[in-house]
Amino acid sequence: MTAARPSPAPRTRFVRAVTWTVSLLLAFAVVPAAVRPTAARADNPIVQHVYTADPAPLVYNGRVYLYTGHDEDGSTYFTMKDWRVWSSADMVNWTDHGSPLSLATFSWASSDAWAGQAVQRNGRFYWYVPVKNRATGRMAIGVAVSDSPTGPFRDALGHPLVENGEIDPTVFIDDDGQAYLYWGNPNLWYVRLNADMTSYSGSATRIPLTTAGFGTRTGDPDRPTLYEEGPWVYRRNGLYYLVFAAKCCSEFIAYSTAPGPTGPWTYRGTVMPTQGSSFTNHPGIVDFKGGSYFFYHNGALPGGGGFTRSVAVERFSYNADGTIPTIGMTSAGAPQVGTLDPYVRQEAETIAWGSGIETEPAGEGGRDVGWIDDGDFVKVKGVAFGTGASSFTARVSSGSVGGTVELRLGSPSGTLVGRCDVPNTGGWQAWTSVTCPVSGATGTQDLFLRFTGGSGYLLNMDWWRFTPRTTAAAPR
Structure with a gap:
């Protein structure tokens, strides 16, 4: 007789207690009635067996690799101990690659495995993440490296890359090969990364947060602009985009554009309005197989909320002038790109x-x-x-x-x-x-x-x- 299998270590148990129908009804709660999809199409949130947050997509070798945070079950704070990796060849079927990076990867970190991003350069993968430095008690940016997009990752430095108490790193590599690291809450900073991706030239520069560049916030004299956190920077058709979480709380997603990677920035408006049962949000945008995709998070799963979030994705098309349309959350998600071959493993x-x-x-x-x-x-x-x-x-x-x-x-x-x-x-x-x-x-x-x-x-x-x-x- 085989001994009974113990219950899993505290992991997401809510899905076992609800039916397919209830899951869809909860997902529909974030969608206006006029655009509710049929049950057969529901694919958002894209992961249902753990809570995920702060999506950072990376296109590599015909797949989208998605790097996320991991909210602990039943959390009443941003209790996050590791990061997760998922990948897809068709935007609907996602492979779980587990957790190749955690707080334990950084011997100098004590807590707070918050929003990061991975990028690829010269056949290696660099994952920039904010964690609390045990020695100083401040938030710092660490960098981990791997030869594979799914890890395992190791601490590239053994100490923070940068540290000024602020969070949410994003990395952009320009067409000329120059890489930039941006981060910040309540400010917005950047440094020019060297080609090794683990060091930088010069000192950290604070981007001026002007109302012309980042919109006007009312009711908070200490923060006159809409910029809050979670920057995401990329270039399209010669124009630089900075997408960010705006005006806590609850946050919405907004964006600015510039003629160069360091500005000057011009505020362009809302990408995703406040919605979705989470008072935070976090953007990630990529092009894949001829389409443009916007990743975000909400609280649509059973038990979900501001500290138990779930990543979702929508396909969108830029306007003719390059502006980003307003995107709403749906439970339908992105359409499938291609099909899945059942005759291979x-x-x-x-x-x-x-x-x-x-x-x-x-x-x-x-x-x-x-x-x-x-x-x-x-x-x-x-x-x-x-x-x-x-x-x-x-x-x-x-x-x-x-x-x-x-x-x-x-x-x-x-x-x-x-x-x-x-x-x-x-x-x-x-x-x-x-x-x-x-x-x-x-x-x-x-x-x-x-x-x-x-x-x-x-x-x-x-x-x-x-x-x-x-x-x-x-x-x-």
């Missing part, structure tokens, strides 16, 4: 929407989906079955009586095209492969892996793959 932790599941490090490498109860499911969007699949194989484990993986199309209760039984494998990291026949999986469909069985945790899944149906050769 797909990680189980590649998810468009998950209910009840958790992820964890897998004994065979990477991560697995675990802590699965009866009725939990994973949605994978836009799966291109083509002329049809004949079988399904999954890498699974179970330290209990096991369970069944139901393969359904369209919804958790949709058309059943296959059932794979998972036995007790002798442990939660004792892996085996199971295969079952499939019938009726054709065309491009949303696939739901629905888990059924008795009480308690049923099984873990590491990866899955379908086998295509072979077509007999036509007679001569």
